[in-house]
Amino acid sequence: MEHYPILIDGRWISTEEKLEVKEKYSGKTIATVSIASEVLVEQAVAAAQTAYRTNALPPYRRYEILKRTSELVLANKQQLGRLIAQEVGKTLKEAVVEVERTAQTLEISAEEAKRIHGEGIPVESSPGAENRLAFTIRVPVGVVCAITPFNVPLNLVAHKVGPALAAGNAVVLKPASVTPLIAVKLAQLFEQAGLPPGYLNLVIGSGSSVGEQLAQDERINLYTFTGSPAVGKQLKQRTGLRKVLLELGSNSAVIVHKDADVELAAGLTVGKSFGNAGQVCISVQRIYVHQDIKERFVKAFVQRTLALRTGDPFDPATDVGPMISEKEAVRAEQWVHEALEAGATLECGGKRDGALFQPTVLSHVKEEMKVTCEELFAPVVGISEYTELDECIERINLSRYGLQAGIFTANLSTAFHAARRIHVGGLIVNDASQFRADLMPYGGVKESGWGKEGPKYAIEEMTEERIVVFNL
Numbered sequence: 403m404e405h406y407p408i409l410i411d412g413r414w415i416s417t418e419e420k421l422e423v424k425e426k427y428s429g430k431t432i433a434t435v436s437i438a439s440e441v442l443v444e445q446a447v448a449a450a451q452t453a454y455r456t457n458a459l460p461p462y463r464r465y466e467i468l469k470r471t472s473e474l475v476l477a478n479k480q481q482l483g484r485l486i487a488q489e490v491g492k493t494l495k496e497a498v499v500e501v502e503r504t505a506q507t508l509e510i511s512a513e514e515a516k517r518i519h520g521e522g523i524p525v526e527s528s529p530g531a532e533n534r535l536a537f538t539i540r541v542p543v544g545v546v547c548a549i550t551p552f553n554v555p556l557n558l559v560a561h562k563v564g565p566a567l568a569a570g571n572a573v574v575l576k577p578a579s580v581t582p583l584i585a586v587k588l589a590q591l592f593e594q595a596g597l598p599p600g601y602l603n604l605v606i607g608s609g610s611s612v613g614e615q616l617a618q619d620e621r622i623n624l625y626t627f628t629g630s631p632a633v634g635k636q637l638k639q640r641t642g643l644r645k646v647l648l649e650l651g652s653n654s655a656v657i658v659h660k661d662a663d664v665e666l667a668a669g670l671t672v673g674k675s676f677g678n679a680g681q682v683c684i685s686v687q688r689i690y691v692h693q694d695i696k697e698r699f700v701k702a703f704v705q706r707t708l709a710l711r712t713g714d715p716f717d718p719a720t721d722v723g724p725m726i727s728e729k730e731a732v733r734a735e736q737w738v739h740e741a742l743e744a745g746a747t748l749e750c751g752g753k754r755d756g757a758l759f760q761p762t763v764l765s766h767v768k769e770e771m772k773v774t775c776e777e778l779f780a781p782v783v784g785i786s787e788y789t790e791l792d793e794c795i796e797r798i799n800l801s802r803y804g805l806q807a808g809i810f811t812a813n814l815s816t817a818f819h820a821a822r823r824i825h826v827g828g829l830i831v832n833d834a835s836q837f838r839a840d841l842m843p844y845g846g847v848k849e850s851g852w853g854k855e856g857p858k859y860a861i862e863e864m865t866e867e868r869i870v871v872f873n874l
């Protein structure tokens with residue numbers, strides 16, 4: 403069985419303590435991976451600090467390395483896609499798209515490495531400062547710690563490591579314990595692309611040991627975290643005054659207004675409700691349909707949902723693979739049962755077989771049900787109706803979360819009204835909440851987090867602005 407080592411200061415290290423990684427569909431162990439001891443985690447941070455302090459890479463070199471890594475990712479598309487499909491359980495089709503998007507994220511990061519700049523500041527216009535000249539420069543923060551989740555284990559790593567390196571930082575990466583293999587592969591490609599030792603260090607181990615140790619290491623200047631709100635909050639508490647970027651959960655909403663194209667709305671929303679078995683932070687969870695079109699919409703939505711096939715991620719006919727674990731599928735099933743007991747209607751789905759959970763549509767859901775107010779992270783959607791748009795927006799804004807939302811409407815003023823009123827990081831008009839182009843600013847408000855991703859915006863977060871004033 404293949405063994406995956408960890409990477410510290412350019413050395414690939416195999417440790418005594420190992421973690422078994424399972425294929426999520428079959429449950430078979432597919433590889434083992436080395437767990438980093440406390441001493442090795444300490445060395446990883448030291449290596450990043452030394453690399454950053456002693457061996458500054460010029461922007462053009464960062465561009466070359468990131469661009470080359472992007473090319474290598476594409477050249478290995480099928481192999482990387484297969485590994486993602488195995489360790490996450492998402493379909494091979496979805497996994498290959500993730501690899502293609504990773505190449506994009508790295509390429510955009512490469513380009514942005516050449517565009518980091520400050521601005522001239524007209525201090526001479528202040529009385530008494532007539533003979534001064536000033537400008538700002540952006541400098542790397544230093545050591546960046548990236549902690550990533552299981553659901554998008556390659557592209558979300560690229561969204562952290564790409565901008566961090568582009569900005570001139572050194573990185574310590576800790577991927578999710580259930581999906582660590584693809585991160586090892588990416589680190590190998592960075593090495594192949596010429597990244598010098600110490601710039602990317604990869605440590606694997608549980609959040610409660612390796613994650614906690616990293617959170618308390620004062621040599622780390624910035625944390626970039628994607629994961630659950632509970633862990634995000636804990637990380638923020640542990641890290642004091644140091645900078646923390648948080649991409650957390652959500653229960654994304656979509657409005658289908660009375661003037662919407664119902665078929666278009668149903669078609670696009672189904673695709674974005676059940677992808678990766680609903681385990682996407684901007685996956686559609688709540689659909690608010692205007693009462694005038696509710697019946698038509700539910701019919702069209704359910705019809706399309708029933709056409710989806712659940713099963714083996716490697717079967718080209720499969721649309722929805724297993725969830726990350728049976729435990730998570732059981733949780734989703736319980737939440738669905740609770741909703742049904744509290745008065746929701748099961749339109750389709752609701753059945754579970756191990757970690758496989760059938761795409762499920764509920765109607766007549768209420769705001770206080772877990773399937774509505776908590777983050778579901780499962781292939782389950784709840785539909786409710788509204789009469790007045792403002793009342794619907796108020797209901798959406800009741801959520802603790804605010805990552806992205808969608809609205810289907812034929813009216814520009816309605817779309818603008820929603821864009822101003824819905825409290826989220828992004829509003830998608832005439833598409834569902836789950837739209838992300840890798841270059842756009844991406845991130846939430848409220849308990850969905852703090853700070854933006856998208857290479858240009860992440861680089862701003864991962865650099866410090868410094869003013870330089872000349873007395874001429």
Ligand SMILES: NC(=O)C1=CN([C@@H]2O[C@H](COP(=O)(O)OP(=O)(O)OC[C@H]3O[C@@H](n4cnc5c(N)ncnc54)[C@H](OP(=O)(O)O)[C@@H]3O)[C@@H](O)[C@H]2O)C=CC1
Nearest residue numbers: 551552577578579608609613614629630633649650651683
């Ligand atoms: N806003 C966004 O862009 C996205 C948000 N998410 C959110 O991520 C969640 C699902 O991912 P999941 O992996 O289950 O999330 P978790 O929060 O459980 O884990 C995320 C990462 O944090 C680590 N971790 C766990 N505990 C600690 C700790 N005490 N200190 C430091 N690190 C720790 C985990 O390690 P280990 O695996 O070892 O436990 C893992 O690497 C959902 O809530 C989802 O919405 C997902 C994708 C995108």
Ligand SMILES: O=C(O)[C@H](O)COP(=O)(O)O
Nearest residue numbers: 554682683684836837838
């Ligand atoms: O954070 C996530 O879950 C994803 O980045 C957002 O969704 P997508 O990458 O699948 O578009």
